[in-house]
Amino acid sequence: MATGYFFPHRHILGMDHLSAEDIGHILTIAESFKEISARPIKKVPTLRGNTIINLFFEPSTRTRLSFEVAAKRMSADTFNISASTSSATKGETLIDTARNITAMRPDIIIIRHSHSGAPHMLTRYVDAAIINAGDGTHEHPSQALLDLMTVREHRGRLDGLKIAIIGDIMHSRVAHSNIIGFTRMGSSVHVFGPATLLPPGLERLGATVCSSLGEAVRDADVVMTLRIQKERQNDPLLPSFREYAREYGVTRDVVALARPDALVMHPGPVNRGIELMPDVADGPQSVILDQVTNGVAVRMALLYLVMGNS
């Protein structure tokens, strides 16, 4: 990291706001924190006395758990609010909920919301640092950062790589954040999926849109698949999972088109046998569980960095 570098962000809203230097810095901090989770006593006092609220308006198991584990390993006090127990069901607006939480003086609010831009809106109404844990179909920055960390760990670098992302690009905030993250670090991102799931303007985000699975995967350093949903709000996106698996599923034969040492990734949870075949998900090239491990380290780094700026 450059001397004199100062992490400039109070909030983590998306990869779009992070420069290559910021990303490199976050990953370096995360790598140094990873060792904490390997200790017999997995706890450091860094964030002792800080209050962190997990405000989840969408169901989530792994992301919420990962943030909570990260916060506890840093000795912060964490509180979880999920939509089912919050005032959201009583008709309270997001702003009112946020203001009420703010009145209890939290230091960091980690928010997941089904509407794109909800975390951005919160920053206008609350004092706490905001970390976006996934907003609508917009961004999921901590997931992209843990993906970047996992690739850097295995490849030793993040530039000059070919990243293939396969599946529902339109509804995937993970794909969106990864396209920005990997291109910003100097790699090329090749995307492929059914035309019904490719939104317009991906090229403007920096991605190369491929016309076949083979074109996307050939000689790739990373093959990332995304969770598929058959139908959304009566929008007939796909005829069946069966056909999706046949035409777009990532099988051993597909992975064989990539570099022999290519990494297989998935943000989870996996639809086994649909977008990713079980033998590939559990095969020697899969780093899916490394992604989960690195998630904790990346989130520790994010908590540490935003607290350093309050």
Added chain:
Amino acid sequence: MADNWLIKNGRIIDPKNGIDRQGDLLVLEGRIAAEQTPVPASARVIEASGCWVVPGLIDMHVHLREPGEEYKEDIVSGTRAAAAGGFTAVVCMPNTRPVNDCAAVTAMILERARQGSARVYPVGAISSGSRGRKLAEYGELKEAGAVGVSDDGLPVRDSQLMRRALEYAGDFGLAVISHSEDPSLSTGVMNEGEVATRLGLKGIPAAAEAIMVYREIALAEQTGQRVHIAHVSTAMSVELIRAARARGVRVSAETTPHYFTLTDEAVEGYNTNAKMNPPLRSARDREAIREALADGTLDAIATDHAPHSSLEKEVEFDLAANGIIGLETSLPLSLALVRDGLIDARRLVELMSTGPAAILGLPGGSLGAGEAADITVIDPDQTFTYTEDQVVSKSRNSPFLGWRLQGRAVLTMVGGRVTHDCRQA
């Protein structure tokens, strides 16, 4: 009589009567006097040097929210905003609560408008309750004072109903105003394109508008009736309208200042004051709208003035209500078209006064002798910053807050009565 005025030294622009001259305009007892009429001693002088004196501006598409949503706007506050923006008449859409689908609601609106600062011309609903099932009673709507019919805010899904509306409205000389939108395609919250993808917001394709614009053209052509397309936002629609008019189809169309001024980039930062339906489109669409204003494909600039309170706008973008206020910014934003050399002053007056009057058969749009003195005096050079504290409307939902604007109505007069006056001493 109080309503005698001598408007002096202005540039009088009256396209309907082929007039564009420097000089004086006399108002006697609330009516425009013929040239050379002796000026009575009682006439008060309005100095208009450096200003344009034009027939009162007419906004053919506003939402006054009364009855039903008076916390957003009412007829008195909405017409006050109209007067401040240089409008002497507004045409209000029927999507109130209750919907204006009968004589009683129309009459109530007109009764309330007597306290207002601009003439109010109500539009009745195409279908009963705007529910899209059966025709509203156009005969009694017309008799009560409706000037057209529309289910604005909602598309008419059923093509047979739309066909019958065109035919039946023709019997009463009522214009049918189409909110053109294919609802199965328009499930998003902003224009479909690169910006929506970047923001993770669901897009509304341009085709959602164009498909319905074509349906209305086909029905107008089939039946020989006329149709008016509201708030045109896309290049595709413009091309359809241009081609239809070339072959003689009776189709007219309006656009709004936001479609020729902004693009979907304005949504950046999840700005709910840039959320409306149809949505702000691409730069290419904006260019096509501007060309269509210049070449005559579009007949009118309306505002689609749609007041909403913070309750509807200070929420997640997906959940925010559609629409922005526009009465107070329409004229300066339209004057920018003149400064850009796209249209001349005469064309501006056609688009904002003469054109709307002709489409709906309204009085006004003319400075001919004997006409009611509905007059707007425009200072095309005055600049001002549009800030929240000077908004006259009850609502503040404008994407133009903080903009430095050039040109404004310095005086508005309805039937010889001054409804707005911000002349600098």
